[in-house]
Amino acid sequence: MEIFPAIDLSGGQVVRLRQGDYGDRQVYGSDPVRIARAFLAQGARNLHVVDLDGAKAGEAKNADSIRALCALPGLFVQVGGGIRDEKRIEELLGCGAGRVILGTAAVRNFPFVEDMAQKYGGQIAVGVDARDGRAAVAGWLEDTGVDALEFCGKLATAGVRTVIYTDIAKDGELSGANLAAYRALREIPIDVVASGGVSFEHELAALRDMGTYGAIIGKALYVKKLDLARCIALADAKGDMA
Numbered sequence: 001m002e003i004f005p006a007i008d009l010s011g012g013q014v015v016r017l018r019q020g021d022y023g024d025r026q027v028y029g030s031d032p033v034r035i036a037r038a039f040l041a042q043g044a045r046n047l048h049v050v051d052l053d054g055a056k057a058g059e060a061k062n063a064d065s066i067r068a069l070c071a072l073p074g075l076f077v078q079v080g081g082g083i084r085d086e087k088r089i090e091e092l093l094g095c096g097a098g099r100v101i102l103g104t105a106a107v108r109n110f111p112f113v114e115d116m117a118q119k120y121g122g123q124i125a126v127g128v129d130a131r132d133g134r135a136a137v138a139g140w141l142e143d144t145g146v147d148a149l150e151f152c153g154k155l156a157t158a159g160v161r162t163v164i165y166t167d168i169a170k171d172g173e174l175s176g177a178n179l180a181a182y183r184a185l186r187e188i189p190i191d192v193v194a195s196g197g198v199s200f201e202h203e204l205a206a207l208r209d210m211g212t213y214g215a216i217i218g219k220a221l222y223v224k225k226l227d228l229a230r231c232i233a234l235a236d237a238k239g240d241m242a
Contacts, residue, residue, distance in 0.1 A: 054082025
C-alpha cells in the first residue's frame with residue numbers, strides 16, 4: 001500500500017482544516033517545500049497536495065507552491081483543488097505532477113471527467129468527499145445529495161482508475177478512519193486512496209490487508225501522532241509489525 005503524506009495549501013502556507021471547515025484551520029508551516037523535503041528524508045515516495053483556496057474559488061490559487069513541490073525529485077505528486085478544465089490539467093502534468101485529482105468537476109460535469117479519464121488514463125483521479133454518505137463539492141461546502149459509494153461505481157464504469165475517498169466528518173479529528181466505507185469500496189473495481197482521520201497504525205494495517213491502494217495521512221503526522229517512516233514500513237509489510 002502506498003502512503004501519501006498530505007500538504008494542504010492556503011495562502012501559501014501549509015494548513016490543516018477540521019472537517020473541511022475553512023474557519024477552523026491550523027497553520028503548520030510557511031514553507032511547503034521544506035516540509036516535503038522532510039517527508040522525503042523519512043522515506044516518502046508520494047505526496048498528496050491540495051490547493052484549498054483553489055477548491056473554494058474554482059481556480060488555481062497556490063500555483064507557485066504547487067510547481068515547486070512537483071519539481072522535487074523522488075516524489076510522485078498527486079494534486080487537487082480547483083481543477084475545472086483541461087488547460088489546468090495540462091499545466092499540472094507539464095510541471096511534473098504524477099496525477100491530477102478532479103473533485104467538483106466530476107459531479108457537476110461528468111462527461112468532462114469521462115473524456116479526461118479516456119485521454120489521460122491513470123494520470124487522472126477523482127476525489128470523492130463524503131459527508132453523511134453523500135458527495136460534497138466546492139471545497140466540501142456544498143452537499144450534492146449524490147450517494148458517494150454509488151458515484152464511485154459510476155466513476156469506475158467511466159474508466160476512472162483511482163478515487164481519493166474522504167469521509168469529511170473524520171478529517172482532522174484524529175479519531176480514526178471510516179474503515180466500513182473502505183470495506184464497502186472493495187466491491188468496486190477501482191484503486192482507492194483512503195483519506196480522512198487516519199490516525200492509528202492498526203488502521204493502516206487494516207487498510208493494507210483489505211487491499212486498499214493507498215492512504216493519505218495529514219494531521220496525525222503534523223502533531224506527531226504517527227511516524228511517517230514507520231507508517232511506510234507498515235504499509236509495505238505483509239503482516240503485522242510488532
